[in-house]
Amino acid sequence: MDKREFRQTAGRFVTGVAVIVTEIDGEIRAMTANSFTSLSLEPPLVLFCVGQATKTGQVIHSASGFSVNILSHDQQALSTYFAGGWTEAQPPYFRFVRWTGGPRLEGCAAALGCGIHSIQEGGDHFIVIGRVLELHRGDESCPPLVFFGGRYTTIRAPTHAENVDLTYLISGF
Numbered sequence: 644m645d646k647r648e649f650r651q652t653a654g655r656f657v658t659g660v661a662v663i664v665t666e667i668d669g670e671i672r673a674m675t676a677n678s679f680t681s682l683s684l685e686p687p688l689v690l691f692c693v694g695q696a697t698k699t700g701q702v703i704h705s706a707s708g709f710s711v712n713i714l715s716h717d718q719q720a721l722s723t724y725f726a727g728g729w730t731e732a733q734p735p736y737f738r739f740v741r742w743t744g745g746p747r748l749e750g751c752a753a754a755l756g757c758g759i760h761s762i763q764e765g766g767d768h769f770i771v772i773g774r775v776l777e778l779h780r781g782d783e784s785c786p787p788l789v790f791f792g793g794r795y796t797t798i799r800a801p802t803h804a805e806n807v808d809l810t811y812l813i814s815g816f
Contacts, residue, residue: 659789710757711754714751
């Protein structure tokens with residue numbers, strides 16, 4: 644199978660954008676991820692995937708925890724920076740605050756502080772499962788940063804007239 648076509652096809656699925664942050668031996672490591680998802684309510688588990696050959700992938704087994712920082716639409720520059728695509732001379736402003744699991748990115752839309760539950764191999768990636776220990780909800784008035792078709796985009800909240808009963812979608816029928 645052609646890797647590029649596989650990536651483009653999978654990219655048709657809209658994902659949120661998060662920055663995963665961990666601290667190992669006093670050094671903060673951060674990476675942009677759209678491979679984050681909730682896994683279980685009981686116990687509360689989430690997961691993200693990290694390439695085995697990446698800087699974070701090479702040290703993730705030494706981490707005791709991590710934070711998942713869900714970005715808002717106005718934080719696209721941070722996503723680009725932590726993805727390694729920043730080309731400006733100065734990085735965008737950011738600050739980490741001490742928090743459960745791993746440092747939390749100040750100003751994020753939401754965050755989950757996690758302890759490492761397990762790490763599995765998945766092809767050329769590690770699947771990192773975390774037990775959620777703490778929650779943070781930021782300013783809910785700003786729309787989330789989302790990724791679709793290889794580009795950043797946004798969604799807007801439906802107006803009252805557009806609210807639809809999605810019960811049939813949730814149940815699968």
